Amino acid sequence: MQKVELIATATFGLESVVAEEVKALGYNQVQVENGRVNFTADISAIARANLWLRTADRVRLKIGEFKATTFDELFEKTKALPWSDWITEDATFPVEGKSVKSTLYSVPDCQAIVKKAVVESLKKTYKTDWFEEKGPLYKIEVALHKDMATLTIDTSGPGLHKRGYRGLIGTAPLKETMAAAMIILSRWKPDRVFMDPFCGSGTLPIEAALIGQNIAPGMNREFVCESWPAIPKTVWREARAETHDLARYDQKLEIIGTDVDDEILKIARRNAEEAGVDDQIHFQRMDVRDIRTKRKYGYLICNPPYGERLGEWKQVSRLYGEMGKTFAAMDTWSFYIITSDEQFEEHFGRQASKKRKLYNGNIKVDYYQFFGPKPPRPSVVAPTE
Known part of the structure; x- marks a missing residue:
């Protein structure tokens, strides 16, 4: 070929x-x-x-x-x-x-x-x-x-971040490609609970669901090169058939998205439905300070407010402090947080295990990674004589 x-x-x-x-x-x-x-x-x-x-x-x-x-x-x-x-x-x-x-x-x-x-x-x-x-x-x-x-x-046409599910977005959307990268970098696995306490229009939870069920992100959109005679139609038929063959629709996921805004949560639910993963995500109205869970060894991945507008820094730094206090009770969880605040660790009250420099649009950010303990391995019962 x-x-x-x-x-x-x-x-x-x-x-x-x-x-x-x-x-x-x-x-x-x-x-x-x-x-x-x-x-x-x-x-x-x-x-x-x-x-x-x-x-x-x-x-x-x-x-x-x-x-x-x-x-x-x-x-x-x-x-x-x-x-x-x-x-x-x-x-x-x-x-x-x-x-x-x-x-x-x-x-x-x-x-x-x-x-x-x-x-x-x-x-x-x-x-x-x-x-x-x-x-x-x-x-x-x-x-x-x-x-x-x-x-x-x-060969793509509209950028690959345009998956086709996000017709409606919030005021400060996270690109789908960046959301997917945050999840991939976290090494999250489908058998672990996933939470985003600032879910907005649902991008992180939806991308997690697509990754968890191995659904190709471009499955439901078209590409400009599909009309090119130099690429045989059989190539596209086989490639699209492969996306259906490899999808794991029966993979059960526990994904939670919360936000304080009821209207943005309505958008998140519509976007999840459009992506075909609404049955895998539980959206709920909740303030980050009220986050509680009995589940252990989960992943919390989020894109909280940055405070880029003049006068918002004090409010945002206070929010980061409240996040640190709330998340401290989830001591077996791993946290992955993206922000442009260079003093985030100081406000959060904890030093990251690792951080990575990225760009969210034109904003220089750090991806702070706080590794929780690994879950215990299942005990193996020795066979009796």
Whole structure:
């Protein structure tokens, strides 16, 4: 089967998580760079990566990479790439771009040069001087970094965080991809209780349910490359059939989402229903200070308020202190908390076992991880003589 080079783009700090996901799909020719994970695979990987990657932003098809310090060089090397292997005669092919630490710093000029080069390349194949661009979408990107130009085509369309279940969101939504990453980094397992005391529109509990039942995050949405003739329809049929075959719908989960806002909880319930996991999540109105549980060895994973607005820091630091007092009674639980407050540990009253720098949108945050004790192993009764 045809080999392709793909790039799974990633939020800063999540590259290693995306790389592990790519390897879990069976693709081992993986190279990790800032903001991206490169891998080589057969053409079916385009469908499977889009359907299964929980933490990547999107999947790009790499057409070529080369050094370019002049516009002539950019034009000629772009023109020489095999664009007609993918782009049809009736295709719509806009060009976007970015340039970092490169001689060719004018992004609009680079976009125009690449567009012209692609047109010239396609003219030779299709023997025409005019392209109406009314057919399938092939969004090209020229990315220049330290004079290296990478030419790709986006295969995803809307970002992979758009799972299709979140029609309604709260005021400060957590991206689905970041929520999934928080859960994966926690090493939560489906046989352990999961709680989010700031669940908002339900993103963390829903992502936990999808992970717990091994439901592909892209199962219920479409991707722009599904209309590309170069990808056989059988590839998509087989990839989608695999998502149904591997889902564990009979896996019982104990997932709890609480919040103080009744209206946002209504949205959370609708989102969970849309995702098909509403029977696995119990949503309840509750203040974080009232959290109590008789369950042991659970995982509490949350995205509490950050206090980014002026004047909110005192209120938020007080909240973190109350969280610390409340969670102290849950001494066999593990806690995973994301916030931009660099003094969080001081306010919480406890030093994290581990913390990891991430970005939630444009906000620099830390992911504080407090490891609880491991549950005791079941005792093994020795056989009698």
